Amino acid sequence: MDILRFRAFTTEQLNPASGNPAGVVVDAEELIDADMLGIAAGLGFSETAFLTSITPHSARIRYFTPRAEIAFCGHATIASGVALSRRGAGPLIRLATNVGEVPVEVSHQQATLVAVDTTVESLDDDVLDELLATLRLTRGDLDPALPPALLRGGNPHPLVPVRGGVLAQLDHDAEAVLRLQDRQGWDGTIHVVHRIDATRFASRNPFPRGGIREDPATGSAAAGLGAYLRARGHIPMPAVLTVEQGAEMGRPCLIVVEVPREGRVRVTGSAEEMQ
Template sequence: METRQVSLVDAFTAEPLTGNPAGVVTDADGLTDDQMRAIASELGASETAFVVDSDDADRRLRFFTPEQEVDLCGHATIGAHAALFERGVVETGQHTMATERGVLDVETKADGTVWMDHGSVDLREVDLGHETAADALGVDVATLRDVGADLPMAVGDSGFPWLLVPVNYFEHLSGAAPDMAAIAAMCESVDAMGVYAFTFDTIAGESTLHARAFAPRAGITEDPVTGTGAAACGAFIRRHGAIDETVEQVVVEQGHFIDRPGTVKVDTDGSDVWVGGRGVTTMDGTLTVPAADDDEDGIIEA
């Protein structure tokens, strides 16, 4: 049977078993959509990146959750390029990757940091009551109203649409008790896939934001460290003037409440966004792939 080399790479961290694990298949040419979806399900990461040849860029990346394909995934992009850099497939400098969001630039630094162009973020304010959001997140409505007077809720999309919900203090975000069914219904009502709740109250002094991300519509209960969410939120707070102009880089901390802490760096003018982070391979092996005409529920053996 056909086999492929697969990896799990922890993204937005340099420490193994922290950050956000992404599946990576660095040679995915010839795999069908059903095979990619089955591999993503077997690896069990929230997203898996599949690297294939491209006529328009240095390579093409496709991204699958265990349930569906998505246009773009920040942590899987970081993870894939970190793995390619470790293997000597890519060198320090600029590269291009084709995605469903178009051809985007990627830069690898000598220390292994990967920066990716998220393109332009689409932002739109939503008419959603604070009570609805508070009930879904399991927080007191005052924690949202307090900051919501100056910063409205909005949907930000840089490849994955997040409902951006500002929370006043860290203790309230940490104490959230999210109702996944309510979050899914709320997100569906505003054409978002998940909730990205954030506060300016952080653990680390160098951080700009602390965030938590819940995306039950994509099969993700809580995402550890979220590139697309950080990109959208960074553009959002920059566009609304919520951070001082002297702050050159937005630093987002996330994942602490599920023991997967990590950091996302965001450079943005409020529209175009670059996201940066490290990645470390934690598992490397060979996976047996079912034939393309096998039943979609066929077994994959690791």
Template sequence: MTSDTYDKNNVTGMSSGAPAVLRYSAFTDDPEGGNPAGVVLDASALDDAAMLAIAAEVGYSETAFVTAGDASARRFQVRYFSPLAEVAFCGHATVALAVALAEQLGAGDLLFDTPVGEIPVATAIDPADGTARATLTSVPAHSRAAAPRELDATLEALHWSVDDLDAALPPHVAFGGNEHLVLAAASRSRLADLDYDFDGLADVMRRHGWTTVHLVWRESPYLFHARDPFPVGGVVEDPATGAAAAAFGGYLRTLGLITAPSTIGIRQGEDMGRPSDLRIDVSAEDGRVRVTGGAVPIG
């Protein structure tokens, strides 16, 4: 669907004027946890420079902008900006945006047209307490083994060694809308001790086109802990990374660790004081990964 199909003057039924910036924290039910995201429900009058300026002022790892849409069809054109640059896809901002729309339009299915393609999102609101959750369905996710030069440069910037890695979970470059290097730590203490070369890692990531480095530790086959350095976005670390979670689902399937439909929990943000819970549903056949989480307004 092209942007011309949308009613650009009535993205969500909001009045015209300076766009409001909503703030939500995704993958949590506590505003003090999760990953904060900015949400602009009517960005139809904004150009790239204006969206980048707003994202920089908000200061979160990403802000989602609805640039066009049809509220009656529940279909919207969405772009994502970090404080430094546009990002092709962002999971936590997608969840935040979906919850914001569900609160305005009611629960149900949404469709987001993003730079990486169509992203269906199902939303639900708990009638007991009014909390909202969203499940995004990624583009087909996959992964490949990391090249030695990719791994060596990353380990140097992280101040890690090969001995710090879990040999059972090999380094891969995984894709679920954008690319992330997946590195599995051999211990929880190694994951907790993160003190990396910000500029050095950013250089490596820009060279290879990675959005984050997805560092994980396997507590059990169905529960992983994660941390995601994001220096290319001007952010030291993401408290919850839905796009990386989708890519990680593709990684698990590529390695043959998913042979039947499975639900995996990812605990992220604990080591930076913003605990987040992400759920991914992965099947052996379907190339797409479903990422579920809640979101709550901040302030």
């Protein structure tokens, strides 16, 4: 068993502070769930991936936060793809996740995952008002062109598009967010986004349910954003989006999202092993 530490969704400038840290545990066959949770808690990253049944073209993967197992994690998948490539796997690896098969195209520097199908639902007014209160936002902070929604793709992610200037001032009530996430069963982050231009977005992702205050980069939520824009007709298809995240935390990250006219969204990111 190897416990590796990666930074996923690093920026093109290869800033050593960039990227979202993820644990990647290779050859984890002998671990039970309690062991996995203990390792994830000890690493303290938002997610750690545990890989078993590894072949040159496939593997079983599970994801743990410091608090619990979750169904899927984008940045830990990108990190796992690069880690497996450096061990000789690829160039296409089919990962068996708790939400279905996720094909991942891999190289020694980056990976592209094919996200699971995502549904887009409206948020009830009462739930939206409570969510905004936990984020210390009001309806006046929302982007009138992009209504909030609930994205279900691997994990449920509430999507909250906001006006310019709101992200920089975001200061959520972590305990209140956690209570709402626990009650609603939202295993994913709260995806607060600002549309900079037609295909460029900035985001911040509170994630108390994952055992951290905020996630520096969230591939599954970015995939959900692409599915939302397509489903609601907010962007011409096909499209390539960039999502910038983590700057406010001192961990700038870059996520590239390919949205086809139909079918599953693709998410690409670079990854580097942490020394």
